[in-house]
Amino acid sequence: MSRLRELLESGEFVVTGEVAPPRGTDLADMHASVDLLAPHCHALNVTDNQGASLHLSSLAASRAILERGIEPIFQQTCRDRNRLALQSDLLAAWSLGLENVLVVTGDDPRAGDHPHAKGVFDLDSTQLASIALGMNEGRDMMGRDLKGGTDFYIGAAMFPEAEPWDVQLARIEQKVAAGVRFFQTQAIFDMDKLQRAVDAVRPLGVKVIAGVLVIRSPRVVDFVNRNLAGLMVPDHVADRIRSASDPAEEAVRLAAEQVRDIREIADGVHVMPLGLDTEVGRILDGTG
Amino acid sequence: MIITRPRDWDRIKANLSDIAARRVFVMGCGQCAAVAHTGGEKEVLETAERLRAEGYEVTGWAVGEVTCHLNGTKLESRKHRSEIDDADAVLVLACGAGVQTTADAIAKPVFPGLESLFLGTVIRNGIFEERCQTCGDCVLDKTAGICPVTTCPKGLLNGPCGGMWNGMCEVLTDRECTHVRIQRRLAEQGRTRNSTLEPKDFSTALKPGGVNIRQQGGGR
Numbered sequence: 001m002s003r004l005r006e007l008l009e010s011g012e013f014v015v016t017g018e019v020a021p022p023r024g025t026d027l028a029d030m031h032a033s034v035d036l037l038a039p040h041c042h043a044l045n046v047t048d049n050q051g052a053s054l055h056l057s058s059l060a061a062s063r064a065i066l067e068r069g070i071e072p073i074f075q076q077t078c079r080d081r082n083r084l085a086l087q088s089d090l091l092a093a094w095s096l097g098l099e100n101v102l103v104v105t106g107d108d109p110r111a112g113d114h115p116h117a118k119g120v121f122d123l124d125s126t127q128l129a130s131i132a133l134g135m136n137e138g139r140d141m142m143g144r145d146l147k148g149g150t151d152f153y154i155g156a157a158m159f160p161e162a163e164p165w166d167v168q169l170a171r172i173e174q175k176v177a178a179g180v181r182f183f184q185t186q187a188i189f190d191m192d193k194l195q196r197a198v199d200a201v202r203p204l205g206v207k208v209i210a211g212v213l214v215i216r217s218p219r220v221v222d223f224v225n226r227n228l229a230g231l232m233v234p235d236h237v238a239d240r241i242r243s244a245s246d247p248a249e250e251a252v253r254l255a256a257e258q259v260r261d262i263r264e265i266a267d268g269v270h271v272m273p274l275g276l277d278t279e280v281g282r283i284l285d286g287t288g
Numbered sequence: 289m290i291i292t293r294p295r296d297w298d299r300i301k302a303n304l305s306d307i308a309a310r311r312v313f314v315m316g317c318g319q320c321a322a323v324a325h326t327g328g329e330k331e332v333l334e335t336a337e338r339l340r341a342e343g344y345e346v347t348g349w350a351v352g353e354v355t356c357h358l359n360g361t362k363l364e365s366r367k368h369r370s371e372i373d374d375a376d377a378v379l380v381l382a383c384g385a386g387v388q389t390t391a392d393a394i395a396k397p398v399f400p401g402l403e404s405l406f407l408g409t410v411i412r413n414g415i416f417e418e419r420c421q422t423c424g425d426c427v428l429d430k431t432a433g434i435c436p437v438t439t440c441p442k443g444l445l446n447g448p449c450g451g452m453w454n455g456m457c458e459v460l461t462d463r464e465c466t467h468v469r470i471q472r473r474l475a476e477q478g479r480t481r482n483s484t485l486e487p488k489d490f491s492t493a494l495k496p497g498g499v500n501i502r503q504q505g506g507g508r
Contacts, residue, residue, distance in 0.1 A: 013373065017490065058470060079442075083487060104450065105447075105449040105450060105451075107440060107451065107458075108441060108442060108458065108459045110459065111459075116311070119441075119442060119443075121442045121443050121444060122487070122488075122490070124442075124444040124445055124447065124449075124486050125445045125446075125449075126446040126484050127445070127446065127484065127485075127486070127487050141487070155370065157450050159450055159452075160455060162448075162450075163454055163455060164455055164468060166471070167448060167452075167455075167467065167468050167471050168448075170471065170481070171446075171447070171467075172450065174446060174484050178484055186450065224475075228451040229451030229453075229458040230449075230451045230452060230458060231452055231453075260451065272305055
């Protein structure tokens with residue numbers, strides 16, 4: 001059984017981080033990032049052509065970090081593969097020892113470095129979760145028996161701050177019905193909204209790992225607001241970073257405060273250090 | 289209806305140059321292209337004038353009632369037989385189906401004068417929006433008459449995706465998210481969307497489509 005699942009189900013507060021596979025075959029930078037994050041994290045997400053831009057596959061990179069000694073959360077988007085390829089990769093993932101899968105829609109190709117690509121979106125993330133659940137029960141999406149099934153811990157994304165909330169909530173319930181057992185959220189700035197989301201999913205028996213984004217400079221504020229879909233840095237946070245004499249230090253302090261709040265609300269925290277990998281320890285132990 | 293726009297004029301001229309055509313017959317269409325203001329009588333006459341201004345001879349013109357109707361277009365071309373016989377090429381101001389139908393009906397080189405864009409709705413005169421992918425597996429019964437396959441840029445059946453912000457679309461940021469619209473209309477009508485839509489059956493959209501209602505069973 002995945003360690004992430006074991007910990008979450010035993011009620012332990014978990015910490016996850018995130019690494020991006022390289023744009024090329026040299027894994028050195030990714031491993032350096034893994035080595036910085038691994039001592040503080042229970043598992044690391046491995047992104048899948050993030051930002052609709054070319055990277056080494058999440059499948060291979062997930063296996064590589066598993067071999068380096070940390071449990072991966074294999075991310076799978078619906079943008080680049082049809083249902084045959086997605087299922088084939090799920091089977092491959094299980095055979096490679098990847099036990100956690102996070103299913104997401106994926107950014108539109110026009111946002112990335114291959115803007116002329118065809119966005120596949122043969123399936124959406126809910127349908128993909130449901131197929132992963134079927135594989136856990138030993139069958140493919142056509143209902144045919146598999147020769148050896150899977151036992152994935154299935155996760156999905158959640159957006160507690162995106163309005164309208166009733167639409168978000170319906171979507172969350174749909175994902176749970178499809179087989180999702182844990183959620184990782186978009187970066188949280190408003191803890192009341194996180195609380196609202198956690199309260200809503202409690203009766204469904206699923207776990208919520210809340211996202212924290214470390215915004216080390218005014219430039220990163222602008223980058224997030226311009227380039228990251230489904231996320232806006234609120235003015236009071238942006239002002240705090242912009243007016244700080246040492247923005248990076250202020251970002252670490254802010255993230256540490258957020259982690260302290262999240263410990264009281266959610267089942268875990270997902271840290272996105274955006275270049276401040278070296279400070280993750282301070283953010284998590286609250287000394288930031 | 290099929291929404292079209294005029295083809296780049298330099299491409300049209302290049303097509304005519306490729307076969308050294310100097311005499312041209314212009315064919316329009318009285319249906320969609322007329323409504324889209326791209327291939328009705330007015331646009332056919334404007335195109336004829338433009339061709340003449342560029343030194344071409346226009347041997348004649350016609351606006352087919354329904355240019356994508358093979359027998360109708362054959363009939364129309366018979367009415368203009370001598371003008372077409374005199375022409376080196378036929379320029380068609382109709383959708384791709386109209387161009388191909390004309391090419392089947394007339395034994396002359398036939399060139400497209402328009403680009404075919406999408407199957408859509410006339411919002412107001414001159415304003416068109418894409419509405420249908422002709423996918424052969426309609427979900428409008430479950431989505432309050434709003435097609436997510438067409439109007440969500442990602443074509444997601446279940447949404448919104450994570451890019452939705454304040455009810456707006458991630459990709460077309462000036463437009464409301466299709467899935468927010470669907471849920472609102474369902475709620476307004478007292479309907480609830482409680483189930484996940486199943487993956488689409490893309491086998492119904494295999495090309496080329498064909499229907500024969502004279503045969504038992506319809507088409508494929």
